[in-house]
Structure formats: C-alpha cells, structure tokens
Amino acid sequence: MFEYKKIRAQEDLKAQIALAIRKVKDSRVRDSLVNIVKLECSNKLASIRVYVSTVLGLKIARRAAEGLNSATGFIKQELGKNLRMRYMPCITFIATDSIEYGTKISKKISELRGVTG
Secondary structure, eight states, rough: OOHHHHHHHHHHHHHHHHHHHHEEEEEEESSSSSEEEEEEOOOSSSSSEEEEEEEOOOOHHHHHHHHHTTTHHHHHHHHHHHOOOSSEEEEEEEEEHHHHHHHHHHHHHHHHHHOOO
C-alpha cells in the first residue's frame, strides 16, 4: 500500500474509532475519559493497534483498554457503518501512561521556571 494512502486511512480510522469509543456503554470505558494517543496499522490494514491513555493514570487506562477490547465487535460495527473498507481490521487496544507522564513533566518544568524566574 502506498504510504500516503496508509496515512490517510490511519487518520480516518483514528477519527472514527474516537467517535465509536464515545458510544461504548461499558462503565470501564465511559467513566475513564479515554484518549487515543497513537494508532499503528499493518501494511495491508489487516490489524490495528490503538494506544489509549487517560488523565487518571495507567491503572484506569488498563481497565479502559480491557473494556474496549471487549467492545471491539461493536466498534468494528460502527466502523463498518461509517467507512467503506473491503475488510474490517482486527483491533487491539493497548494502555499507555503518556498523558500522565506528560502532566508530570509539565509540572516539573513549571516548578523549574518558578525557581529560576
């Protein structure tokens, strides 16, 4: 697959998965403010790895990823309604702590600015 087509498909998939996540009624997902950090696709879009994070920490993100992995059937159904693809990819959700890490780094930077400035 051409690289520009893959990038465009990734952007479309990321947007549609974000919309589908809002519709998931699982309490593990609904109560945790899930954000998509990164999306990795295989060359032929056969499988997708979606990295998710929350502001509430890695433990909550792992719980949300479990909820999302159990709702992949629903998410694939929503993708099928909104995207025209020949095959629906296999979706795996993986929890990361990147938002929490970014918040800690920004706090440290603001503390250093307060000390020096």
